[in-house]
Amino acid sequence: MNIETLVNNMTPELYERLSFCAETGKWPDGSVASEAQRGHAVQLVMAYQAKHLDSDQMMTVGSNGELVTKSKSEIKAQFVSSDSNDSIATFKNDEL
Template sequence: MNVIELVDNMSEEMYLRLKHAAETGKWPEGTPVEQAQRDSAMQLSMAYQARKLDSDQMLTIGSDGEIVHKSKAELKQQFKKSSVARQDSTDASKTSDNIARFTDL
């Protein structure tokens, strides 16, 4: 089985385990990962991101197999959009019933 077939048949749970091992040097249950295992886990995680995840997040692997890089202006624009969307959703959920009230101590 080659790497492409392996990644195509990999479950999301396995991807998350491999990603955790590559990031921390330990398996999720706490067993240490050898350097060769960590290198393989990193390669498989990157291949999974490229093949299955459609992410445009900074420093992830894009569908073209390249690391996603963004300029400072692009990141500012992205964060501005997400903060505006978050602000709109919190404004909509605020009503007079949701105000915290404190008594004098």
């Protein structure tokens, strides 16, 4: 079975289990994962994220396997509100 088939059939619950293993080196039940298991978990998590999750991270792996980087202006644009009339509420001392 190839990795693409695995990723296409992976449930969100399985993704969470694999992500936990990749991050901690342990399975959710507390048993220690072997180096091979952890390595496979990392690969599957990265493939799942590239295929199914829209990331707001600066650097990610795209669905085609290529490294995707966002420019500084693209990152800034994420945080700029579409409504430019938003303002911060201001109060005078006697109003508090």
